[in-house]
Amino acid sequence: MNLLVYGGCHALILKRLIDELGPRGRHHVTLLINFQVVASGRPFPYEKIRDYDVVIYSPIQNKGDYNTSFLQKACEEYGVPTICFPWLEWHGHSPGADKDWFWGHHGWYFPALVELSRDFWDCSAFSRFVRAEFPSQDVIQTYFADTTRRLKEQEKSFDCQVKISDFILDNYHDRRMFLTPDHPTLVLYRYVITEIENLVGTQLVASWPADLPELQPEERTPILPRIAAETQLTFVDTSWRSETQPLVTMDLDGFLALHFQAGRRALSQGEGIETVLATAARPTWVGSSRHSAADEGPVAVPIFTQVLMRRAAPVAGQAHFEGEILATLTDHPPLDAVPRNVDGWCRFRSDDWTFRS
Numbered sequence: 001m002n003l004l005v006y007g008g009c010h011a012l013i014l015k016r017l018i019d020e021l022g023p024r025g026r027h028h029v030t031l032l033i034n035f036q037v038v039a040s041g042r043p044f045p046y047e048k049i050r051d052y053d054v055v056i057y058s059p060i061q062n063k064g065d066y067n068t069s070f071l072q073k074a075c076e077e078y079g080v081p082t083i084c085f086p087w088l089e090w091h092g093h094s095p096g097a098d099k100d101w102f103w104g105h106h107g108w109y110f111p112a113l114v115e116l117s118r119d120f121w122d123c124s125a126f127s128r129f130v131r132a133e134f135p136s137q138d139v140i141q142t143y144f145a146d147t148t149r150r151l152k153e154q155e156k157s158f159d160c161q162v163k164i165s166d167f168i169l170d171n172y173h174d175r176r177m178f179l180t181p182d183h184p185t186l187v188l189y190r191y192v193i194t195e196i197e198n199l200v201g202t203q204l205v206a207s208w209p210a211d212l213p214e215l216q217p218e219e220r221t222p223i224l225p226r227i228a229a230e231t232q233l234t235f236v237d238t239s240w241r242s243e244t245q246p247l248v249t250m251d252l253d254g255f256l257a258l259h260f261q262a263g264r265r266a267l268s269q270g271e272g273i274e275t276v277l278a279t280a281a282r283p284t285w286v287g288s289s290r291h292s293a294a295d296e297g298p299v300a301v302p303i304f305t306q307v308l309m310r311r312a313a314p315v316a317g318q319a320h321f322e323g324e325i326l327a328t329l330t331d332h333p334p335l336d337a338v339p340r341n342v343d344g345w346c347r348f349r350s351d352d353w354t355f356r357s
Contacts, residue, residue, distance in 0.1 A: 001202060002051065006032045006071065007058035010088045010184070013215050014056070017193055021205040034058070038066045046074040054200055056083045059158040068158075083199050085162035085192060086154045089182040092172055092231065094221045095143030096135050097181055103258060103277045104356025107242055108180045108221045110259060112139075117263030123327070127256045131225045140230045147181075162195045164188065174234050176223070183216040218243050222255050250306075250329050257327035261308050272313040275326070277356040280305040284352035289322055289345040305330045311348075320347045 003018070005011045015031045030052070037044060044066060049055065055075050059068045068084075075082045091097065094108065102109040113130065120126040135143075148165060155163045168177050168188070175187050184192075190208060197204050220241035228236060238252035258277070265275035280301050287298035307330075311323030324345050 001027045001053045001200065003027060003029045004032065004049070004052045004055045005029055005057070006034060006055065006068075007085075008034055008087070009182075009216070010058060010085075011056075013189060014193065014196075016215070017189065018204045021207065021209075023203060023206045026202075027204060034060050034066070038063055044071065046070070049074050049080055050078045052080055054081050054083060056085070056196060058085055058087050059154070059160070081200075083162060083196055084158055084160045085196070086151060086158070086160050086164060087182075088164065088178075088184045088188065088192070089147075090151055090164075090168055090178055091147035091181045092144050092168070093176065093178055093223050093227065094181055095140045095147075095227060097221055099182075103262065105242055107219060110135075113256070113259040114263040117260040120260070121264075123257055123260045126260045127253065130256055131252075134224065134226055137230055140227055144231065161199055162192055164192065167191050173232055176235065176237055179214060179216060180219045180221045183219055186212060186214055189215055217241065220249065222252050224252075254306075254327065254329035257308060257329065261326055273310055274313070274357060275308065275310050277329075278307050278309050278311075278323075278348075278353050279356075280352055281354050282352050284349050286325070287347045289347050302330075314350065319350055321350050322346065323348055 005015050007014075011031060011033065015029045018027055018029050038060075049071075055071065057068055057071060061067050061069070072082055072084075094110075096110050096112055097108045098111050099108050100106065100111070113134065116130070116134065117126055120129070148169065151165045151168075154160070155165060171177065171187070176185050177188050178184050193205055218241065220239060222238040222240045223233065223236075225238065238255075239249045240252065240255040241249045261275055280303055283303050284301050285298040286301055305328075307328050308326040309323040310326060311321060314321050322345050
């Protein structure tokens, strides 16, 4: 079967699944990424529609000649069947999260947490409050209702043959549906593929390996404890992952520390002092700046370790710089020694670290 799959990052995942897990030699998938087509300024290749057995697409609008209503019309003229699936986004696991620049990375975080942090001077107190009280019941219920309503409206207004809203509502208590508000879990991708298979009348994925990992693992938004309790989840998943640290999943403490320091740094910067997210670009060490006989020596730091630190403005040409570790974000056992052995301001090798702010 010759398929055209047209959409954003979700379309890419559907192609990967069919290409890598589909019956060998039975299907050929052409992928068109909508935002790339729009950005190119070139006309959509409607003349090629007749070459496909089925066109599978996610709807877009407000893009003029690139609106998928024109794609639907072209398919009807050529007699090519279409399958429309909604844009896969739902905020029920992360009410209040937004996508914007956060510590040098464009990703998901909670702006209200950054604002809230300015009411606290201690990260531990901030963390305790968030775990018990954030977001409020009203915020959770409002966001949950709104995101579900928007999804259902999209399914109806675009006449989507593949609908996911009922599946989400039937299953979100027991299984995570989205890693981030716009990145579904494997559970949901598998459901979408199954629904498409039912519509095309043939198998697109030959088998699903039991150990198949998540398909977009580079990002993961934690499900905050209050959200899990209010939405009556039967599982706990407070882990967090960002493209700034793709090899390691961070815990909730690190996630909250990022928000606390993001809100506090504007209030605590001194002249020549800045708060940064630092990543070890190679195995390195951290040593105390005190140079006293009581020092236990430098502490080894593995590659890709991430910490929040306050640092003095770097001086060009110097082999070392000084900084204060505010929070260790990466779960490396050797780093357990850092808070005990390295207090206050420390010395770091300048060439061993990269920074985001």
